[in-house]
Amino acid sequence: MEPVKAIEMKDICKAFGSVKANEDVNLTVYNGEIHALLGENGAGKSTLVNMLSGIYTPDSGFISVYDQEVHFASPKDSIKKGIGMIHQHFKLVDVLSAQENIILGSSKDGAFVKRKKLAQEIKKLSDQYGLDINPNKKVYEMSVGEKESLEIIKVLYRGAKILIMDEPTAVLTPQEIKRLFEIIRNMKKQGCAIIIITHKLNEVMEISDRVTVLRKGKTVGTVNTNEVEVQALIEMMVGKKIDLAITKEEIAEKELLMKVDGLYVVNQDKKHALKDISFSLYSHEILGVAGVAGSGQKELCETIAGLNPAEKGRVFFEGENILGKTPQEIIRLGIRMGFIPEDRLGMGLIGSMDIVDNIILKDYQNAPGMFLKRSRYHEKANRIVNRLDIQTPGIFYPVKKLSGGNIQKVLLGREIDSDPRVLITAYPVRGLDIGASLTIYDLLNEQKRKGVGILFIGEDLDVLIDLCDRVMVFCGGEVMGIVDPKKVTKEEIGLLMAGGRMGEGVRHEVV
Ligand SMILES: Nc1ncnc2c1ncn2[C@@H]1O[C@H](COP(=O)(O)OP(=O)(O)OP(=O)(O)O)[C@@H](O)[C@H]1O
Ligand SMILES: [Mg+2]
Numbered sequence: 001m002e003p004v005k006a007i008e009m010k011d012i013c014k015a016f017g018s019v020k021a022n023e024d025v026n027l028t029v030y031n032g033e034i035h036a037l038l039g040e041n042g043a044g045k046s047t048l049v050n051m052l053s054g055i056y057t058p059d060s061g062f063i064s065v066y067d068q069e070v071h072f073a074s075p076k077d078s079i080k081k082g083i084g085m086i087h088q089h090f091k092l093v094d095v096l097s098a099q100e101n102i103i104l105g106s107s108k109d110g111a112f113v114k115r116k117k118l119a120q121e122i123k124k125l126s127d128q129y130g131l132d133i134n135p136n137k138k139v140y141e142m143s144v145g146e147k148e149s150l151e152i153i154k155v156l157y158r159g160a161k162i163l164i165m166d167e168p169t170a171v172l173t174p175q176e177i178k179r180l181f182e183i184i185r186n187m188k189k190q191g192c193a194i195i196i197i198t199h200k201l202n203e204v205m206e207i208s209d210r211v212t213v214l215r216k217g218k219t220v221g222t223v224n225t226n227e228v229e230v231q232a233l234i235e236m237m238v239g240k241k242i243d244l245a246i247t248k249e250e251i252a253e254k255e256l257l258m259k260v261d262g263l264y265v266v267n268q269d270k271k272h273a274l275k276d277i278s279f280s281l282y283s284h285e286i287l288g289v290a291g292v293a294g295s296g297q298k299e300l301c302e303t304i305a306g307l308n309p310a311e312k313g314r315v316f317f318e319g320e321n322i323l324g325k326t327p328q329e330i331i332r333l334g335i336r337m338g339f340i341p342e343d344r345l346g347m348g349l350i351g352s353m354d355i356v357d358n359i360i361l362k363d364y365q366n367a368p369g370m371f372l373k374r375s376r377y378h379e380k381a382n383r384i385v386n387r388l389d390i391q392t393p394g395i396f397y398p399v400k401k402l403s404g405g406n407i408q409k410v411l412l413g414r415e416i417d418s419d420p421r422v423l424i425t426a427y428p429v430r431g432l433d434i435g436a437s438l439t440i441y442d443l444l445n446e447q448k449r450k451g452v453g454i455l456f457i458g459e460d461l462d463v464l465i466d467l468c469d470r471v472m473v474f475c476g477g478e479v480m481g482i483v484d485p486k487k488v489t490k491e492e493i494g495l496l497m498a499g500g501r502m503g504e505g506v507r508h509e510v511v
Contacts, residue, residue, distance in 0.1 A: 004031040005067055006162050006193035007052065012061035014047055016401065018393060021047040023217045024061075029162075034184060034194045036204045036225070039214035040237055040433040041405025042391040045197050046088075048214070049164045052195075053085035054078035065162070084155025085164045088404060088431075090147050092139045098122075098150050099135040102157050125156050129186045132179075143294075145176030152183060163187060164195045167404070169203060170431045173293045174459075181207050199405075199433050201230050213237055238435055246441050246466040249449065251284040257453040258304075258335075258422055263313030265299045265477075273299040274477045277313070281422065281453040286444060288464040288485070289457045291474030291497055297457045299477070301424050304455075305337040306330040317422070334421030349411055351400030355392065356381045358399055359414050384413035388439060405432045416443055423447055426457035441467055461490045475499045 007029040014022040021044045029035045037045050050056045051063065054072035063070050065081045072078045078085070092101050099118060122135050131149045139147065148168060155163065163184075169177045184194055184207060198204060204211055205225060213220040213236040220236045235241055258281040265274040274296045281287050289297055302308035304315055306327040314321045317333055325333075349358050356377050381395040388409040392402055399407055412428055425444070429437040444454055444467070458464045464471050465485040473480045473496035480496040 003033075005029075006031050006033075006065065007195075008062075008064040008067075009048070009052070010062045010064075012048065012051065012063070013059045014044075014051065014056060015059055020217050022051075022058075025214065025217070025219050027212050027219070028222070029193045029195055031161075031191050031193050032188055033210065034188050034196060034208045036208035036211045037195060037197045037214065038199075038201075038204060038211055038233060038237055040216075041409075041431075041436055042216075042403040043214040043237075044217040045214055046166055046403065049085065049166055049195060049197065052078065052083055052162075052164060054083075055085075079155075079158050079160070082159055082161040083164065084152075084158065084160025084162065086148070086151045086155065086166070086168060088167045088170065090151055092147060092150060094140040095138065097136050097138050098133050098142075098153075101139060101150060102135075102154050121157065122153060125153055128190070129156065129183055131183055143176070144171050145173065145179065148172065148176070148180060149183070161191070162193045162195075166197045167199070167431060168196065169198055169200065175292070177203070199431065199437075201233060201434065204233065205230060215239060234434060237433070242435060242438070244434070244438070246438070246463065247445060248467060248469070249445065250469075251448065253284055253451075254282040257281050257283050257318065259314075259316040260304070261314045261316065263300075263303065263315065264311040265296075265303050265308060266311050267299065272311075272477055274303070274310075277477075277479055279472055279479065279482060281455060283451045283453050284448055285469040286448055286454045286456050286467055288468030288471040289455060289474060290461060290464050290471050290493055293459070295474040295497075296477035297426060297474060300474075301337055301426055301455075301457065304330075304424060305335065334419075335424070336415045336418055336420035336422070337424040337426075349399055349407065352398055354396045354398055355385065355390075355410055356395050358410060359384070359417075362414055362418070380417060384410070384417050387417075387443070388413045389436070405436060408432060409436065412440065412443075416447065420447070420452055422453045422455070424455045424457075427459060428456075429463075461493055464493070465490065473497055 005028060007027065009025060009027040012022050012025040025044065025048055027048065039045050047056065051058050054075040054077050057072065065083065070081060093104065096104065099122065102122065103118060119135055122133065125131065126133055131153055133146065133149050133153055142150065168180060172180060187194060196207065208225045210222055210224055211233065212222040213233065215237060261278050263274055263277040264272060267273040277300065291297060299308060303310050306325050310323050313323070315323045317335065322330055322333065348362070350361065353361070359381055360374070360377050378395060384390070385392060385395060390406050390409045392406065399410060408431055415423065428440050432440065444456065448454060456468060468485055470482055471485050471493060472482045473493055475497055476499065480499065480501060483493065
């Protein structure tokens with residue numbers, strides 16, 4: 001039997017002013033297929049799928065859905081054709097329940113939907129695709145994984161048979177990703193067509209049937225996943241071979257920079273987010289923090305940065321207890337935090353402002369009232385753009401018009417360029433392509449050589465092992481152990497992350 005063509009995009013062009021985001025792009029996706037879309041930051045992936053979901057209209061080219069040419073004037077038209085888009089930034093209403101979010105904006109059955117019938121339908125969809133959702137739970141009480149499931153049910157309820165996911169795994173934990181992949185596989189079994197965008201090549205290899213690679217707005221090609229090697233995909237993406245090795249330099253020179261001693265933090269529910277945390281951070285080192293998301297990493301960063309009060313304990317920086325100081329005072333001491341949040345635009349960047357103003361903004365916050373010379377910042381902005389290879393028409397371009405990964409580079413570049421003494425960075429490569437991720441690791445190594453003490457909150461254990469001098473493992477707000485990555489295996493770190501104590505099956509302790 002001939003496979004059913006769910007989507008066909010032919011010779012699609014889309015420009016934003018002088019930026020050619022898509023140039024003659026071709027993409028075909030069949031029913032029962034999981035199709036990965038791969039490409040560097042700014043390659044045009046989001047732009048392409050946003051034309052399928054009716055957010056943008058192509059300048060030229062054709063789109064067919066089930067062999068019928070379509071012209072979407074709005075997302076509504078796309079939904080009517082059975083296309084469901086799950087955006088990187090969830091579009092859920094926090095104060096409403098799962099059930100209320102599902103009916104919201106749906107035209108099904110008119111405005112009136114009987115609660116009982118809806119609950120039955122949600123249950124049916126959940127069972128059919130293996131989703132697990134409590135219809136009465138409020139969105140603000142949900143984990144990122146639950147929100148993802150809710151977004152999926154929402155589009156399924158509207159009758160979607162073609163599902164598009166733009167970087168769904170970027171902010172999920174490994175366990176949540178596993179569950180999402182099961183759901184996606186179920187949808188495939190039921191004959192749905194799925195397009196997934198991800199920068200993680202192991203995910204592409206694991207979940208997709210075919211891959212289409214974009215480079216600088218153009219289609220490089222479509223390949224069968226089981227007939228291609230990771231290296232070949234990278235070459236298609238970047239246009240050349242790249243060395244994936246992460247370097248680690250041993251630097252003997254070390255001086256104590258920061259000492260955290262018996263730190264306790266309680267969260268909003270009056271539960272302990274951090275319990276008796278003690279560790280030292282030295283100059284010339286990258287101290288990794290491993291742990292499943294939500295094990296206290298966020299609270300640790302925020303408490304050190306002065307954004308979160310502690311219940312008790314002390315944080316010494318160069319001999320002085322800095323707990324209780326304001327974020328500004330802490331920044332002035334040279335402690336910088338580059339936290340890559342779930343919502344990239346939410347944290348410290350203003351989308352409508354250009355790159356220069358976003359850099360000025362940070363310095364202004366640190367020294368309010370100070371007279372800032374704008375021209376000095378042109379140089380700084382250019383330096384950051386060049387160093388991180390930020391793709392932008394210029395430094396006066398509004399940040400919100402950059403691609404997701406490039407927005408993130410602005411955020412991180414700004415922190416690194418401020419000559420910190422201590423750099424706290426959480427998930428800095430989320431959403432970055434492979435080349436950009438390697439650039440970030442190089443930049444962190446460069447900071448380490450300069451003597452900066454770096455606290456690196458990571459999620460990829462291979463990277464933590466390859467990059468860090470020591471790895472501190474968190475579980476449930478406690479430190480399970482601090483290990484030398486040269487002497488432990490990934491499995492041993494995994495054991496500690498799951499709550500195993502040092503000594504119980506784990507061999508090495510480093511103080
Ligand atoms: N609304 C817009 N206005 C102006 N330029 C835009 C807009 N949306 C995207 N662009 C530009 O189009 C190009 C492609 O962006 P797009 O978001 O499609 O990339 P992407 O492949 O999704 O990248 P990433 O992996 O970083 O998310 C980028 O150069 C970006 O700056
Ligand atoms: Mg994108």
